[in-house]
Amino acid sequence: MKKEKRSVLVTFWIIIFLTGNTLYLYHTFRTEELYNSLIFVNPNIDSLDIFNLIWVVGITDFVLKFFTISIKCIILVLPRILLAFKSRGKFYLVIEELSQLFRSLVPIQLWYKYIMGDYSANSYLLSGVLIILYSLCKSFDVCGRIGALRKALKVLCSSQTFGVRASSQQCMEAGGVCAICHLDFSDPVILLCQHVFCEECLCLWFDREKTCPFCRAVVIDTLRCSKDGATSAHFQIY
Structure with a gap:
């Protein structure tokens, strides 16, 4: 029995809802061909x-966010035989970092078209300066995203144990009884601080925290904020 109560029906409903909204949006503005932006082509x-x-x-x-959430929902409902529960947080992290890199x-190409279209006819100098400034800012942003993705891939490839x-x-x-789910132990694991919890409960806990749920002793060194399946809410405007 799952300690983390999830409804497969609700999860699939979320996927259908997000997919339907995306299709309706692109159908409504089909003459503008907004979907071209997803493949780096101007609308x-x-x-x-x-x-x-x-x-x-x-x-x-927003469409890319919907797509990211849908992929995470698919990961969520995969049976244990295909993907171990304790590994899902790592996949959430990689998916999120890939999404943020692609969104950046x-x-x-849209900003290049706007800058060159608005300023090149009036001032080649101003257009060139803006292109250089934008390229520098974007280069730093993309390099940061690539670095975060590399760290996420290292986390994915590494094996992490919380105890024995x-x-x-x-x-x-x-x-x-597990102090997290308040049910009988399932695959119990004892931490270095000698507190016992269900392995699945610990996986969920350490996706959000880095200390023991009971005594707050530090168990993991680094906390990856996206391992709990959260999707970044920031708006990638540039």
């Missing part, structure tokens, strides 16, 4: 002023 917009630019970038960013790359398998005697001494 079919005659005049790309600042308002149209923010509009296209915003829609594309998508607006580049607890014996029946140790489980009895701990009261026979």
